[in-house]
Amino acid sequence: MTPLHVLDVAIVGAGMAGLSCARALVEAGLKVAVFDKARGAGGRMATRRGELASFDHGAQYFTARSPDFAAALQSWLAAGVVAPWRGRIVAWDGSNFSVAGEEARYVGQPGMSGLCRHLLGELECASQHKLSSFERDGAGWRLDFDNGETAACRKLVLALPAPQAAALLEGQPDLQAQAAGVVMSPCWAGMLRFADPLALAFDGCFVNQGPLSWVARNNSKPGRPKGEAWLLHASSAWSQAHVKDKEDQVGRALLAAFAELSGLTLDAQEVSTHRWLYAQAEAPLEVGCLFDAKAGIGLAGDWLNGSRVEGAWDSGRQLAAKIIAAS
Ligand SMILES: Cc1cc2nc3c(=O)[nH]c(=O)nc-3n(C[C@H](O)[C@H](O)[C@H](O)COP(=O)(O)OP(=O)(O)OC[C@H]3O[C@@H](n4cnc5c(N)ncnc54)[C@H](O)[C@@H]3O)c2cc1C
Numbered sequence: 001m002t003p004l005h006v007l008d009v010a011i012v013g014a015g016m017a018g019l020s021c022a023r024a025l026v027e028a029g030l031k032v033a034v035f036d037k038a039r040g041a042g043g044r045m046a047t048r049r050g051e052l053a054s055f056d057h058g059a060q061y062f063t064a065r066s067p068d069f070a071a072a073l074q075s076w077l078a079a080g081v082v083a084p085w086r087g088r089i090v091a092w093d094g095s096n097f098s099v100a101g102e103e104a105r106y107v108g109q110p111g112m113s114g115l116c117r118h119l120l121g122e123l124e125c126a127s128q129h130k131l132s133s134f135e136r137d138g139a140g141w142r143l144d145f146d147n148g149e150t151a152a153c154r155k156l157v158l159a160l161p162a163p164q165a166a167a168l169l170e171g172q173p174d175l176q177a178q179a180a181g182v183v184m185s186p187c188w189a190g191m192l193r194f195a196d197p198l199a200l201a202f203d204g205c206f207v208n209q210g211p212l213s214w215v216a217r218n219n220s221k222p223g224r225p226k227g228e229a230w231l232l233h234a235s236s237a238w239s240q241a242h243v244k245d246k247e248d249q250v251g252r253a254l255l256a257a258f259a260e261l262s263g264l265t266l267d268a269q270e271v272s273t274h275r276w277l278y279a280q281a282e283a284p285l286e287v288g289c290l291f292d293a294k295a296g297i298g299l300a301g302d303w304l305n306g307s308r309v310e311g312a313w314d315s316g317r318q319l320a321a322k323i324i325a326a327s
Contacts, residue, residue, distance in 0.1 A: 010153035015043025018159030019119040020316030037130035047111025053229035061105040062309035081118040087203030094209035161278035185236035187279035190254035289319035
């Protein structure tokens with residue numbers, strides 16, 4: 001049965017791309033709702049929060065390169081949902097540490113997901129709604145979610161990682177082929193809590209050797225609990241090679257790699273891991289977004305625009321502009 005409530009646009013995916021798209025559409029007066037399979041907004045801008053420590057286990061920080069994104073950043077700084085991270089960032093080449101670029105880095109408050117929650121604001125959002133399929137319904141679409149609920153919309157936006165979008169696009173071979181052509185590599189994240197601060201002269205390090213690609217003292221970011229918390233990211237090659245390993249095995253391996261990098265004997269109070277199956281596009285399409293005006297389906301996401309937070313934001317805005325122009 002068709003739901004009575006027909007949306008102008010249904011947006012599936014409450015990450016940065018879906019939310020920036022939703023905001024721009026709502027500002028243009030369209031009736032929009034956002035759906036996500038997770039319990040909250042943020043997608044890969046994710047934060048795991050505890051009493052003693054918190055971990056941004058996906059995106060670490062973001063930079064602002066375009067004037068439009070820099071203007072949005074100013075409004076988020078003014079709203080207190082973003083703050084500069086002035087951590088000491090270095091790079092390790094296997095023999096030496098060197099200071100990494102001085103580009104200004106920003107983080108969400110009180111965690112990376114805080115910015116997405118701000119963007120979500122009062123938007124209508126259904127969490128724990130995983131889109132299973134969608135089918136033609138008159139001039140629009142009927143969406144079926146895995147919890148048995150349905151929704152009806154005139155236009156549909158999929159703001160999902162490329163492989164997850166491709167899996168849903170059976171009836172749209174052109175869009176499906178473009179999404180299916182983008183490989184997204186995995187990333188294992190390790191989250192370590194320590195009783196005392198580690199004696200390291202840096203707060204973040206790009207690691208260009210061995211299993212790790214990045215380590216960061218999460219509590220050096222503004223607004224985080226004070227407990228000593230280190231976030232580790234494995235390289236995409238290591239993550240791919242260990243993609244099916246058990247969490248405790250991965251935790252031990254990442255802890256050992258961090259001990260080797262730091263030269264410290266590490267006595268972690270807590271070790272946990274998270275596997276990002278679709279962390280970053282190996283070769284983003286760099287087309288901004290995709291929109292089939294005839295079908296009324298658009299795709300947004302970082303895999304269409306630079307593989308980063310700023311690119312995801314811009315992708316959502318570009319898609320919104322196309323939808324508004326076609327409405
Ligand atoms: C480990 C890691 C480190 C990173 N580091 C940085 C960094 O330091 N700086 C930076 O700028 N970028 C970084 N990134 C990239 C950044 O996180 C992404 O570019 C950005 O968050 C992508 O936003 P998005 O909206 O395109 O996708 P996502 O954030 O992935 O949002 C997609 C949403 O779709 C939902 N979803 C998926 N399938 C379904 C379905 N069937 N039904 C309903 N909902 C569904 C998901 O739950 C998710 O919320 C990193 C990413 C990772 C994983």
